[in-house]
Amino acid sequence: xxxxxxxxxxxxxxxxxxxxxxxxxxxxxxxxxxxxxxxxxxxxxxxxxxxxxxxxxxxxxxxxxxxxxxxxxxxxxxxxxxxxxxxxxxxxxxxxxxxxxxxxxxxxxxxxxxxxxxxxxxxxxxxxxxxxxxxxxxxxxxxxxxxxxxxxxxxxxxxxxxxxxxxxxxxxxxxxxxxxxxxxxxxxxxxxxxxxxxxxxxxxxxxxxxx
Numbered sequence: 001x002x003x004x005x006x007x008x009x010x011x012x013x014x015x016x017x018x019x020x021x022x023x024x025x026x027x028x029x030x031x032x033x034x035x036x037x038x039x040x041x042x043x044x045x046x047x048x049x050x051x052x053x054x055x056x057x058x059x060x061x062x063x064x065x066x067x068x069x070x071x072x073x074x075x076x077x078x079x080x081x082x083x084x085x086x087x088x089x090x091x092x093x094x095x096x097x098x099x100x101x102x103x104x105x106x107x108x109x110x111x112x113x114x115x116x117x118x119x120x121x122x123x124x125x126x127x128x129x130x131x132x133x134x135x136x137x138x139x140x141x142x143x144x145x146x147x148x149x150x151x152x153x154x155x156x157x158x159x160x161x162x163x164x165x166x167x168x169x170x171x172x173x174x175x176x177x178x179x180x181x182x183x184x185x186x187x188x189x190x191x192x193x194x195x196x197x198x199x200x201x202x203x204x205x206x207x208x209x210x211x
Contacts, residue, residue, distance in 0.1 A: 010042055018040050021071060024099045028066045031095070038067040039133070039136030039159070043202050047131065047157070050207075051076025054155055056211060061085040062116045062142055063134030067096040071103045083109045084123065086116045088134070119144055124200055127151075133159040137180035147193060147210070153211045156194075161185055162204030 017025065021044060029035040041045060047069055051059070055078045061070050074083045080143035083105075087096065090113050114118050115132060120142070125134050128151055130144055139158060146156070161167070166178040167185065176180060188196050188208055196208045 014042055014045050020103045024035055024068050044072040048075045050070040054129050058125045058127050059083040059129045061126050061131045064096055067099050074105045074109050077108060083091050084207055086112045086119050088115055129173050130156040136177040139180055139184035150210045155198040156208040160207040161198050162201045205210045
């Protein structure tokens with residue numbers, strides 16, 4: 001969403017962040033080198049609403065960053081539900097745990113520190129909702145690793161699927177992250193095991209439903 005006036009209008013007319021989420025948003029922008037990686041208010045509410053519609057028992061998040069999206073997704077968990085989130089950077093652990101605790105989800109969000117490609121095969125969970133927001137060149141690897149293990153009706157949400165519009169470039173001009181996103185988008189769009197849509201929310205979110 002490139003028009004800042006439209007974006008600001010949308011935020012103004014969207015349910016406000018909680019106090020914890022607003023504080024985490026502020027702290028992320030004060031302390032992190034790439035704060036744009038944060039989902040932010042508008043996308044955070046979107047994730048929360050999707051989770052509340054699905055009422056998942058098990059959520060997998062690939063790419064925690066500072067924990068903002070995990071907190072939003074966890075708000076929709078069914079009774080007894082658990083969210084597993086994977087973060088590769090151990091330096092993020094302190095801030096993640098602090099705000100997960102302040103949001104009251106320390107018993108419902110399980111944090112894994114390490115490489116998702118190594119951690120996911122060790123997890124034997126019946127996922128209801130998956131959120132991918134990690135290293136772009138591995139989006140397709142994550143998808144291929146998970147898709148046959150998901151039950152019909154499971155949703156996958158993949159962030160940054162427009163990648164600042166760079167997915168429109170010729171492939172010869174794409175860097176490895178852009179190419180990773182473009183190949184993921186094309187593969188999913190051809191996959192007859194799912195139905196999918198890209199929403200032009202922020203940097204693009206692809207919604208995928210397993211058939």
